Amino acid sequence: MEKNTGFLLSYIKYGDHDAIINCYTLESGFQSFFMRGVYSVKNKKKAFLSPLNELEITFSTHHGNLPTIKKVELSEKLQDEVNVHQNAVIFFLADFLNQILKNESQQIPLYREIKFFKQKILEKKMHAHYFFLIRMLLFFGISPLISEEKFLNIEKGIFQEEISQKELGEELSSLWKKILDEELNEDFLVEKKYRKPLLDSILQYYKIHFPEFYSPKSLPVILEIFE
Template identity: 25%
Template sequence: MLHKTKGIVISFVKYKETSIIVKIYTEIFGIQTYIENGVRSSKGKNKIALFQPLTLLDLVVYHDSKKEIHRISEIKCLYPYNTITVDIKKSSLGIFVNEVLNNSLKEHAENTPLFNFLEDSLKYLDQHEEQIENFHLYFLINYCFYLGFGPENEDDVVNQLQEHAIPVSSDEKKLLKDLIQQNFGSTLFINKHLRMRLLDLILTYYKIHVEGFGNLRSMGVLKEVLE
């Protein structure tokens, strides 16, 4: 049966000579896997751009709940990025967000609030310039609410970290409070060292709650490009 849905590309791998198998987070089916033929041929070379990670898509898909791999009937770009693909800070943040999603999106079910949050977050990153260096911190704190372990306050995070023998300073605790209470784009007075330390703490909090949430390769890139 055919269904119309929006989607966010998570990853793809090459399959046979000209095809790919792509993982997409869809608005109405959650995380799903699709096979797309011919996109790596000379005729389909322009289409492969639609399957780059974090691309926002409008889709018409075949879906059979008994199958693990589905097919795409129609596809087009929902929102062309203007800055994420050309700005080194934003592209590095995009790589980080994509890796977080790859490690945490597991449900094969509709979750429209989560999809809307991810779509809005990516558009925000593309459209705004102020406080972008803290985007990933706000993203992580907001995202965990949709995954079911959002903290009521900073003490929820601190107590769980301390239970795992992770110390948290008073400055770090205050910054956690600010992140939980503020919205994207709010001014966060933080230096590079504290920003990376705070990121380490939040990712450890994720590891406590998300099974199989491993170390992120993109961390090294963020340390280089974020001031």
């Protein structure tokens, strides 16, 4: 038997009662597991299948097959009174991470970063996800190079003196620079007029610099919540 601790990123029902779950684990990075009987009537573990739940997974491995879960528990008690906005952001981040972490092996700092920002969302720091999405670029070595120039050029991944596209004016470029250069401030907020343009620019950056990236399916929900 082996044991992993990991954040649940996604799951797929398999047959009538089983599931395949995808997690980013502290010990092994991205990992898929076979979870037997989770959809059976008497199984109470279905409640664990919520995005970014941190799970303690005991599993066995057999040559050529997915690791099979023998026991699963929550790593920590579920937060009380998580509202619809918090749930939507957490679902969006899980959707996003499920895509970008599929080829990632163990990175302890990355795991801690996920844990830190999930906690910020649970503490109702509802704009922390902008910070998180941009900070993830640092882990992949594709973040924009900070300089004294004013305007972000998404395609080149640099700041420059001339504006490269009208949507990325000085204010939005300055937001990018602030997030890349500073720690998350407890009072960090994005003005309403910049929320959609900032998120659009972040996703555009990923599409250009991250192979086969596509906008998460949960994007429309996030856009509606922050309008």
